[in-house]
Amino acid sequence: MTKLFLDGSKLVYHLDRVQDWLEGKEIFPIHVEISPSSACNQRCILCCVDYKGHRPEILSRDVLISLVSELSRNRVKSVLLAGEGEPLLNKNIAEFITKGSEKGINIALNSNAVLLTEELSEAILPHLIWARFTIQSPYPDKYAKIHIAKESDFYKVKENIQKAVAIKRRKKLSVTLGIQQILVNENWNDVYGNAKLSKSLGVDYFTIKRFSKHPDNMYDVPEDLYKRAIEQFKKCEKLTDENFKSLIRWNQFEVQCIRNYKKCIGLPFITQILANGDISPCCQFFDDNSKSLGNLYENTFSGIWLSERKRKVMKDIEKNIDVSKCMTYCRHHSTNMFLWQFFEPPAHSNFI
Numbered sequence: 001m002t003k004l005f006l007d008g009s010k011l012v013y014h015l016d017r018v019q020d021w022l023e024g025k026e027i028f029p030i031h032v033e034i035s036p037s038s039a040c041n042q043r044c045i046l047c048c049v050d051y052k053g054h055r056p057e058i059l060s061r062d063v064l065i066s067l068v069s070e071l072s073r074n075r076v077k078s079v080l081l082a083g084e085g086e087p088l089l090n091k092n093i094a095e096f097i098t099k100g101s102e103k104g105i106n107i108a109l110n111s112n113a114v115l116l117t118e119e120l121s122e123a124i125l126p127h128l129i130w131a132r133f134t135i136q137s138p139y140p141d142k143y144a145k146i147h148i149a150k151e152s153d154f155y156k157v158k159e160n161i162q163k164a165v166a167i168k169r170r171k172k173l174s175v176t177l178g179i180q181q182i183l184v185n186e187n188w189n190d191v192y193g194n195a196k197l198s199k200s201l202g203v204d205y206f207t208i209k210r211f212s213k214h215p216d217n218m219y220d221v222p223e224d225l226y227k228r229a230i231e232q233f234k235k236c237e238k239l240t241d242e243n244f245k246s247l248i249r250w251n252q253f254e255v256q257c258i259r260n261y262k263k264c265i266g267l268p269f270i271t272q273i274l275a276n277g278d279i280s281p282c283c284q285f286f287d288d289n290s291k292s293l294g295n296l297y298e299n300t301f302s303g304i305w306l307s308e309r310k311r312k313v314m315k316d317i318e319k320n321i322d323v324s325k326c327m328t329y330c331r332h333h334s335t336n337m338f339l340w341q342f343f344e345p346p347a348h349s350n351f352i
Contacts, residue, residue: 004176004205007251009338011269014077021268022342028074028305029271033331035083036064036090038275041114043148044136046184048327049084051216052287056085057275061092063296065099067273070301072103078129082110084275084286089115094123101127110134114153116160121167130176132207133161137181137190138197146186158201165202178205183229183253184221191232199244206236207247212328214283226253259323259333265343266335267314271305279304281317284326291317 011018011030020027038049039056071079079100081087088111100107106129113133125131136146140154147153161179168175179198181191191208198206208229211221226233236246264282272280277296285291293313294304304310323336 004245004247006207006209006247007249007334009334011335011338017075017269018339026306027268029076029269031078031080031270032071032076032273033080033083033270034064034067034273035059035085035275036081036087036093036096038084039089040085040112041089041149042086042112042153044134045146045148045186046136046182046211046219048212048214048217048283049286050219051214052084054085058090059273059275059277060297061095063277064090064092064096067296067301068096068099068103068105071100072105074302074305076105078106078108080108080110083272086115087111088120094120097124097127108132112147112153113157113160113164114149116157116164118160118163118167121160121164125164125167125173125175126171128175130178131164132178132180133157133203135179135181135194135197136184137187138193139190142187142190146184158197161201161203169202176205177203178207179203181206181208182211183208183226184211184219185225188225188229189232191229192235195236195239195246199239203244205245205247206239207249208233208236209249210252210328212330214327215325216287259326259336261323261336261340263318264321264323264326264332264336265318265339266332267317269335270331272331273301279310281314282330282332284330285317 014030017027017030036059037057038054039058040054043054081093087093087109097107107127108129109131111131111133135143135157137143140151143149143154144151165177168177179201181187181194183191195206210226213220233248237248239246267281272283273296274280274286279293279296280286281291281293291313293310294307
């Protein structure tokens, strides 16, 4: 199986874009995260956008399909369909994935897999680079409690994932399929069971990551919660073989999210498109209209990205936002860590 790299920055593979940025050129993002829907068919207790009140909005087909050509033309390399809600609630998602793939964009999907029918898997899996499904516990009653869903969802998700795996194998697809758990108070003792479930379903990997709290959300977990699960982590790793990998994101758990950089400078490389059409610089500001770069129902992606408003908003964030108060392990954290080296190189940098 392809070596998976889930922590840290991959900007080293895009040094041409980094060089353009260092020279002060206007660059388009390498990666865009799109929320096709802010509605969700579950209400997970750990949802990172609880503070938004779950206002149900769907990104229109016209906006989604027009984005395909614009993102491709402006050298956006990858799109993750995730964000505020369940992406598969948007009925136009298969068309977007297919057209995006045909334009050379790497497309990925985060989903709870409840709506991942066999027909939909047949349509989208050939055009995805990877898909990751969320299962917070391997036990139906605990799954329902954490996802705030019906126990029947648990069985539906298992069946849908098994069918997706079967399609991948039958068609000999390269798409990587995985299951993710976020370590929280209610499931820290379920990690090994979840890894075993994942392996039995036939996915390529299982991963466990730490919880990241938005400042406006109430739900939280102790910083050292992972210590209770260390023995579970070690048992999980023993499940790894040539067909399956258990990925414990040790760097997240054992190394605190210390921001050695003074300000957020990575915004030009990653951006977020919300279900209401707003382009947001990062998940910290999903509900802050003053930080919206513009709206796709009023302007094109290119028009917004090259606008004076976008430049002002990004400068304001770079200059005035205290990064120590941002969400831990945000999308831009590893990007900032990488980029900051160009501004504060270590002593004797020629001794490589």
